[in-house]
Amino acid sequence: MNKNLSHLFEIINKEKRTIIGLMSGTSLDGLDIALCEFSGHGLETKVVVRAFETMAYGSEFKESIKSIFAKRQVDLERVCLLNAFIGSYHADLILNCLQKWGIAPSEVDAIASHGQTIYHAPLSLHQQHNMPNATLQIGDGDRIAVKTGILTLSDFRQKHVAAGGEGAPLAVYGDYLLFSEKGQDRIMLNIGGIANFTFLPGDLNTDRIFSTDVGPGNTLMDAYVQANLPGKYYDANSEIALAGTCSKPLLAALLDHSFFAQGFPKTTGPELFNLSYLANAQKTSNTKGISVQDVLATLNRFSAIGICDAIERTVQKDSYKIFVSGGGMHNPLLLSSIKEILGQDTISDTAELGVLPDAKEAVLFATLANETLVGNGLSFGQNQTRLPSVHMGKISFPE
Numbered sequence: 001m002n003k004n005l006s007h008l009f010e011i012i013n014k015e016k017r018t019i020i021g022l023m024s025g026t027s028l029d030g031l032d033i034a035l036c037e038f039s040g041h042g043l044e045t046k047v048v049v050r051a052f053e054t055m056a057y058g059s060e061f062k063e064s065i066k067s068i069f070a071k072r073q074v075d076l077e078r079v080c081l082l083n084a085f086i087g088s089y090h091a092d093l094i095l096n097c098l099q100k101w102g103i104a105p106s107e108v109d110a111i112a113s114h115g116q117t118i119y120h121a122p123l124s125l126h127q128q129h130n131m132p133n134a135t136l137q138i139g140d141g142d143r144i145a146v147k148t149g150i151l152t153l154s155d156f157r158q159k160h161v162a163a164g165g166e167g168a169p170l171a172v173y174g175d176y177l178l179f180s181e182k183g184q185d186r187i188m189l190n191i192g193g194i195a196n197f198t199f200l201p202g203d204l205n206t207d208r209i210f211s212t213d214v215g216p217g218n219t220l221m222d223a224y225v226q227a228n229l230p231g232k233y234y235d236a237n238s239e240i241a242l243a244g245t246c247s248k249p250l251l252a253a254l255l256d257h258s259f260f261a262q263g264f265p266k267t268t269g270p271e272l273f274n275l276s277y278l279a280n281a282q283k284t285s286n287t288k289g290i291s292v293q294d295v296l297a298t299l300n301r302f303s304a305i306g307i308c309d310a311i312e313r314t315v316q317k318d319s320y321k322i323f324v325s326g327g328g329m330h331n332p333l334l335l336s337s338i339k340e341i342l343g344q345d346t347i348s349d350t351a352e353l354g355v356l357p358d359a360k361e362a363v364l365f366a367t368l369a370n371e372t373l374v375g376n377g378l379s380f381g382q383n384q385t386r387l388p389s390v391h392m393g394k395i396s397f398p399e
């Protein structure tokens with residue numbers, strides 16, 4: 001038998017598998033690397049996160065990605081080169097991280113690589129009715145496999161799109177497998193560049209699981225800070241927003257977009273929520289002259305309203321418990337607005353469930369890989385989110 005395939009069977013037959021999950025999101029802050037140990041699959045999945053690290057990206061690398069990120073017109077040669085470069089670069093970051101942790105690559109069974117989203121185009125965004133939902137992540141999995149010598153699963157979103165989804169959010173799969181709890185309705189809220197949430201019903205009825213993107217988390221605030229405050233990357237601890245006042249006319253203009261009127265579930269990205277979106281809202285609301293502090297206070301409230309409105313419109317009020325993750329959970333003004341609007345005294349985070357909030361998305365992709373390697377197939381039946389019941393990820397062998 002082909003040596004790669006016999007190695008694959010060895011991994012599948014193991015009691016426990018060590019899988020590295022990778023995530024590099026819309027904020028372009030760095031590569032999240034989670035070293036996970038799995039046993040079981042499906043609802044029996046058990047994961048222990050043995051180590052986690054965010055390997056920060058250098059400014060030159062961030063600028064290269066930004067030059068092609070969420071843009072309709074780009075230098076195609078740059079896209080081609082970056083697809084290869086990101087694969088190699090991520091492989092180097094993994095090898096550095098393993099060395100730091102004192103773990104040999106041979107101890108790792110598989111890598112689960114999300115890659116870098118450079119364009120997300122569901123039909124609702126591209127509006128070309130003869131074209132399908134589409135999404136594009138780059139950072140070639142073969143490069144990661146060859147350079148690290150570790151079997152690599154990558155490009156997870158393509159199967160989701162092929163099976164009728166929008167390619168996102170995929171968090172719902174990991175949320176369902178790792179965090180469902182009989183007797184407790186849970187909302188798993190991730191506030192990354194774009195915010196999304198999963199509703200996990202306490203009766204474990206898969207038909208009632210619900211998941212959607214809701215609009216911007218940090219992406220607009222980050223983009224505005226980067227464009228207006230040289231040297232700053234984001235509004236750390238909401239310090240700037242806290243010094244301002246939310247502008248009602250600007251807030252109303254930001255909310256006046258068909259995305260918010262559209263039904264659920266839906267997905268979005270910086271292709272829509274970018275500085276042109278803000279400039280347009282400032283123009284129509286005649287608020288171009290307001291201070292940087294007021295703009296950030298307004299953008300902060302805008303994110304909070306998008307998140308809460310989506311939850312209120314799709315999940316019965318009852319007694320759900322919210323578990324937050326993603327960088328936006330470190331934004332105190334945003335969190336206090338969410339609590340105020342939803343009438344929640346406290347919001348927990350996923351650390352309470354054994355997964356560090358900053359590591360959650362990387363753990364998610366490792367979970368998807370575990371399911372593809374050893375799962376028996378998930379069935380979401382007639383789920384209201386129309387979740388494709390598929391295994392995701394393409395397998396790259398090292399040799």
Ligand SMILES: Nc1ncnc2c1ncn2[C@@H]1O[C@H](COP(=O)(O)OP(=O)(O)OP(=O)(O)O)[C@@H](O)[C@H]1O
Nearest residue numbers: 025026027192193194218234236237326327328330
């Ligand atoms: N102390 C803080 N105060 C305010 N905001 C913070 C703080 N720490 C992190 N953030 C926000 O979190 C962002 C990083 O979030 P995260 O790493 O979840 O993004 P991502 O993984 O790129 O996003 P996505 O989930 O959209 O792919 C930062 O860019 C910043 O906006």
Ligand SMILES: CC(=O)N[C@H]1[C@@H]2OC[C@@H](O2)[C@@H](O)[C@@H]1O[C@H](C)C(=O)O
Nearest residue numbers: 117120168169170171192194213361
């Ligand atoms: C296309 C894409 O990369 N989408 C990301 C992005 O970042 C947050 C939100 O938008 C989410 O839909 C998704 O990532 C997470 C990991 C997901 O699929 O659940």
